[in-house]
Amino acid sequence: MGSLYVFDHPLIQHKLTYIRDKSTGTKEFRELVDEVAMLMAYEITRDLPLQEVEVETPVTRCKAKMIAGKKLGLVPILRAGIGMVDGVLKLIPAAKVGHVGLYRDPETLEPVEYYVKLPSDIEERDFIVIDPMLATGGSAVAAITALKNRGARNMKLMCLIAAPEGIQKVQEVHPDVDIFVAAVDEMLNDHGYIVPGLGDAGDRLFGTK
Ligand code: PRP
Numbered sequence: 001m002g003s004l005y006v007f008d009h010p011l012i013q014h015k016l017t018y019i020r021d022k023s024t025g026t027k028e029f030r031e032l033v034d035e036v037a038m039l040m041a042y043e044i045t046r047d048l049p050l051q052e053v054e055v056e057t058p059v060t061r062c063k064a065k066m067i068a069g070k071k072l073g074l075v076p077i078l079r080a081g082i083g084m085v086d087g088v089l090k091l092i093p094a095a096k097v098g099h100v101g102l103y104r105d106p107e108t109l110e111p112v113e114y115y116v117k118l119p120s121d122i123e124e125r126d127f128i129v130i131d132p133m134l135a136t137g138g139s140a141v142a143a144i145t146a147l148k149n150r151g152a153r154n155m156k157l158m159c160l161i162a163a164p165e166g167i168q169k170v171q172e173v174h175p176d177v178d179i180f181v182a183a184v185d186e187m188l189n190d191h192g193y194i195v196p197g198l199g200d201a202g203d204r205l206f207g208t209k
């Protein structure tokens with residue numbers, strides 16, 4: 001079964017509280033999501049392999065470390081995943097970005113796929129699938145399946161807030177995928193919204209309703 005990592009760093013938790021707050025407006029919400037995504041990217045890249053290199057400092061030559069040329073890909077789930085991409089790219093600027101378009105049918109809560117565009121060298125890359133909300137888990141499971149069907153092998157899932165139901169579903173269907181979140185909330189309500197959550201992530205990011 002994939003591992004679950006909950007980032008309890010005080011800066012992440014502090015900013016997440018403002019993100020949850022319904023009085024936080026679109027501009028501030030977007031900025032905060034961007035900042036938290038960057039902080040989460042710092043934690044999620046902890047296991048990147050390093051290689052030894054030589055560098056000439058103003059004083060002498062020495063051995064030092066650099067990331068060992070790992071090829072990474074980011075895959076935001078449209079729409080709300082877009083709000084986290086730039087924050088991650090600030091720390092991993094060389095990552096390629098693919099997109100998976102899914103929306104949740106409001107009646108069935110089942111994900112409906114409408115767009116997939118991924119880097120061409122998909123088999124050589126490790127991917128981070130990005131979505132602020134892991135609710136029923138249907139969208140994340142479908143996005144990961146879409147990547148696997150096209151040849152992706154190594155993936156992590158990064159979300160701001162997860163419901164226990166969504167975590168369980170991803171772990172059942174994709175036991176090879178580790179999940180990284182800023183918070184695990186209590187439950188889903190009758191409309192499949194995370195409680196307490198932050199509301200509709202796409203609407204809050206883009207000012208729609
Ligand atoms: C939201 C969210 C996730 C999905 C999570 O997207 O961004 O993709 O719901 O729910 P699930 O875990 O139950 O599948 P939504 O379907 O509202 O689409 P949008 O991002 O286009 O608004």
Ligand code: URA
Pocket residue numbers: 080133135192193194195197198199200201202
């Ligand atoms: N999608 C959202 O945007 N919010 C939720 O709480 C659940 C799914």
